[in-house]
Amino acid sequence: MKNIRSIKTSTRICAIIGNPVAHSLSPAIHNAAFAALDLDFVYVAFRVEDVNQALAGMRALENFRGMSVTIPHKIEAMKHVDTIEDVDRHIGSINTVIKDNGKLQGLGTDGPGALKALMNAGVVINGKNVLMLGAGGAARAIAFTLASYGGPAAIEILDINETILQQLATDLTAGTDSVIKSNKMTDNTLAEAMAAADIVIHCTPIGMHPKEGISLVPVALFRPGQVIFDIVYTPLETKLLADARSKGLQVVSGVEMFIHQAVLQFEQFTGVDAPIEVMRRVVMEQLKL
Amino acid sequence: MKNIRSIKTSTRICAIIGNPVAHSLSPAIHNAAFAALDLDFVYVAFRVEDVNQALAGMRALENFRGMSVTIPHKIEAMKHVDTIEDVDRHIGSINTVIKDNGKLQGLGTDGPGALKALMNAGVVINGKNVLMLGAGGAARAIAFTLASYGGPAAIEILDINETILQQLATDLTAGTDSVIKSNKMTDNTLAEAMAAADIVIHCTPIGMHPKEGISLVPVALFRPGQVIFDIVYTPLETKLLADARSKGLQVVSGVEMFIHQAVLQFEQFTGVDAPIEVMRRVVMEQLKL
Numbered sequence: 338m339k340n341i342r343s344i345k346t347s348t349r350i351c352a353i354i355g356n357p358v359a360h361s362l363s364p365a366i367h368n369a370a371f372a373a374l375d376l377d378f379v380y381v382a383f384r385v386e387d388v389n390q391a392l393a394g395m396r397a398l399e400n401f402r403g404m405s406v407t408i409p410h411k412i413e414a415m416k417h418v419d420t421i422e423d424v425d426r427h428i429g430s431i432n433t434v435i436k437d438n439g440k441l442q443g444l445g446t447d448g449p450g451a452l453k454a455l456m457n458a459g460v461v462i463n464g465k466n467v468l469m470l471g472a473g474g475a476a477r478a479i480a481f482t483l484a485s486y487g488g489p490a491a492i493e494i495l496d497i498n499e500t501i502l503q504q505l506a507t508d509l510t511a512g513t514d515s516v517i518k519s520n521k522m523t524d525n526t527l528a529e530a531m532a533a534a535d536i537v538i539h540c541t542p543i544g545m546h547p548k549e550g551i552s553l554v555p556v557a558l559f560r561p562g563q564v565i566f567d568i569v570y571t572p573l574e575t576k577l578l579a580d581a582r583s584k585g586l587q588v589v590s591g592v593e594m595f596i597h598q599a600v601l602q603f604e605q606f607t608g609v610d611a612p613i614e615v616m617r618r619v620v621m622e623q624l625k626l
Numbered sequence: 627m628k629n630i631r632s633i634k635t636s637t638r639i640c641a642i643i644g645n646p647v648a649h650s651l652s653p654a655i656h657n658a659a660f661a662a663l664d665l666d667f668v669y670v671a672f673r674v675e676d677v678n679q680a681l682a683g684m685r686a687l688e689n690f691r692g693m694s695v696t697i698p699h700k701i702e703a704m705k706h707v708d709t710i711e712d713v714d715r716h717i718g719s720i721n722t723v724i725k726d727n728g729k730l731q732g733l734g735t736d737g738p739g740a741l742k743a744l745m746n747a748g749v750v751i752n753g754k755n756v757l758m759l760g761a762g763g764a765a766r767a768i769a770f771t772l773a774s775y776g777g778p779a780a781i782e783i784l785d786i787n788e789t790i791l792q793q794l795a796t797d798l799t800a801g802t803d804s805v806i807k808s809n810k811m812t813d814n815t816l817a818e819a820m821a822a823a824d825i826v827i828h829c830t831p832i833g834m835h836p837k838e839g840i841s842l843v844p845v846a847l848f849r850p851g852q853v854i855f856d857i858v859y860t861p862l863e864t865k866l867l868a869d870a871r872s873k874g875l876q877v878v879s880g881v882e883m884f885i886h887q888a889v890l891q892f893e894q895f896t897g898v899d900a901p902i903e904v905m906r907r908v909v910m911e912q913l914k915l
Contacts, residue, residue, distance in 0.1 A: 341628045341657045346648050346671035354687070359635050368630045379668060382635035383687035394683010398643070398672035 355407030448482025450598030471540035644696030737771025739887030760829035
């Protein structure tokens with residue numbers, strides 16, 4: 338196990354920036370992974386108000402290798418990095434900054450983390466109808482990633498907020514080759530969309546602690562063969578997932594997306610395969626506290 | 627012993643900035659001290675070219691608590707902090723930055739570290755004639771500290787560079803109440819100054835690794851009762867100190883100044899008494915490698 342006395346002048350630093358960051362699991366996850374592989378890295382947390390100055394500092398401090406970027410800086414951080422992949426530019430937010438030869442590269446691992454969570458669960462996206470519930474930041478990242486790399490037959494998006502819904506549908510249609518449908522969420526549109534969906538991805542805060550015990554989807558709408566993915570992971574099993582499981586459907590927990598976005602960040606930071614079981618164990622331990 | 631897995635979102639970060647920093651002992655010293663007292667701190671190293679941007683980053687990254695500042699940034703760093711003590715303003719350089727409530731305070735611990743090394747060795751400065759050999763940055767810090775807090779009868783300074791010599795003498799006369807003398811260093815002025823000196827402080831690089839084995843002071847000039855302090859600490863015993871010891875004089879090693887400047891930084895970072903024996907042990911282990 339790695340003692341802090343092993344930190345040297347060569348040690349590279351990674352950090353989460355956000356506001357707040359006090360409840361972040363990222364230092365525990367990444368330090369456990371660095372320690373497991375005996376890598377010369379350390380991970381800390383910085384509450385940040387001025388993301389521009391924080392990134393300026395990252396540039397100036399040579400051993401500062403990587404950042405995890407969280408709320409409220411995921412959009413603003415894009416403006417202060419040197420390079421961004423097209424898909425991340427479409428998504429409009431990033432959650433990771435890597436410094437290489439003094440240049441800052443911005444990228445997102447939320448969408449790829451969701452894709453990896455689905456793939457690891459054996460879910461086939463190619464040719465399937467995907468229903469996204471919610472059109473906020475997480476839905477944008479997941480929808481663009483699935484539309485770009487997953488090959489779905491169609492993606493339908495429902496939200497009660499028609500402004501962000503139309504924006505996302507327009508951007509997806511312009512930025513990807515996928516068939517995109519969108520509808521204001523009502524009892525009727527939800528029932529119709531559920532009747533067509535193979536994969537349902539829930540991206541709203543409904544069912545999240547402390548408002549657990551509620552679900553957007555009436556149990557009667559589930560159909561055999563559907564896969565239900567809830568990006569909420571507090572509680573570990575939301576009412577949506579419990580309901581779906583009770584009907585015999587395959588469920589994917591948001592905790593898998595959370596783990597995989599961290600795994601992808603870790604691999605960007607270090608260039609080596611992440612010790613995923615170590616990271617999963619830390620997440621589970623921390624979430625059960 | 628403190629594992630890096632114990633790093634949390636509350637952990638405060640300290641760092642050395644300089645260029646180069648690869649050979650700095652500071653991470654080893656401070657992390658050992660944090661671990662010994664089980665403090666929620668970690669210390670890293672950043673090579674830095676743009677000290678202004680590095681300090682901007684320190685401001686923006688909330689848990690960034692303290693910096694050790696080393697060559698070549700000790701002068702430039704002063705321009706980018708919010709508050710500086712008068713004595714440090716006179717010295718014209720700082721080696722420490724502390725962030726408190728978002729404000730950066732610059733201060734120097736080199737001079738106080740030298741004063742503490744002398745005091746801990748039982749050396750009385752009050753009423754004594756102090757001879758400084760060299761008028762560079764370290765000599766400035768030590769001379770101002772001794773003149774401000776030591777109460778010497780007089781401080782005489784010798785250097786071969788008359789420009790920095792006159793500047794230091796002028797600044798000391800203007801900024802302190804001490805009697806200040808200065809002379810271009812020659813065989814004659816050195817002999818005369820040694821004849822009057824009670825305490826000799828060597829602040830030039832002569833005798834430092836890899837040019838060890840030479841000394842500025844001919845053995846014949848030593849007088850009984852003199853104290854010889856060499857701020858060079860590689861090698862641990864310079865030829866100057868070995869010569870002085872062979873004549874039965876009290877000697878003070880630069881390693882004590884180095885340890886005490888780190889002790890004073892640690893106490894600024896943490897607000898608690900430093901575990902000095904832990905820090906001394908790390909310095910000795912590292913210097914003997």
